[in-house]
Amino acid sequence: MNNTLINDMLAVGDDELNHYYLELKKQVESSGYHFNPDVEFTKSLLKSIILNDKRYGYRSCPCRLAVNDKNEDLDIICPCDYRDPDLDGYGTCYCGLYVSGEILRGEKKLKPIPERRPSPEDREKLKTKSISGIISSSIPIWRCRVCGYLCARQEPPENCPICTAERERFELFD
Numbered sequence: 001m002n003n004t005l006i007n008d009m010l011a012v013g014d015d016e017l018n019h020y021y022l023e024l025k026k027q028v029e030s031s032g033y034h035f036n037p038d039v040e041f042t043k044s045l046l047k048s049i050i051l052n053d054k055r056y057g058y059r060s061c062p063c064r065l066a067v068n069d070k071n072e073d074l075d076i077i078c079p080c081d082y083r084d085p086d087l088d089g090y091g092t093c094y095c096g097l098y099v100s101g102e103i104l105r106g107e108k109k110l111k112p113i114p115e116r117r118p119s120p121e122d123r124e125k126l127k128t129k130s131i132s133g134i135i136s137s138s139i140p141i142w143r144c145r146v147c148g149y150l151c152a153r154q155e156p157p158e159n160c161p162i163c164t165a166e167r168e169r170f171e172l173f174d
């Protein structure tokens, strides 16, 4: 395949990008999350995600190196496994595509965010852990008292992704 053809296949048109942005923004907001309010910045990240989809066949994180193997990169398909704990701890995901409500409302300032993704060696070790080991770990399970949605994470989400009830409406589920 010649280079021009490859470049054409990897191009992301304005219409494609705007459509993706608007569709995803609707979904993101209806599930209680927030995109970075800097629209140009947000679109530049979404453009990289679309490009990654064209390159690899999956929408891998725009600020991490994918290895072109979906199974190896499952944890960094956007939204990645690390988004929620990073939103809880730092008010933003690693790339800055998602921000918390507190950041959006100016109640908190952004601070440097370390990479939470384990090294390839540590990811390999984690794979060998059994499912039962994960289930019996100390991660608490939270229940939305409004709609019954359950999630296992250190803190409840800012808003329920199903009914958008606020964090205060979650309770620990035994």
Ligand code: SF4
Residues within 6 Å of the ligand: 045, 060, 061, 062, 063, 076, 077, 078, 079, 080, 081, 082, 083, 093, 094, 095, 096, 097, 098
């Ligand atoms: S860090 Fe942000 S942009 Fe990157 S995959 Fe996670 S949620 Fe998506």
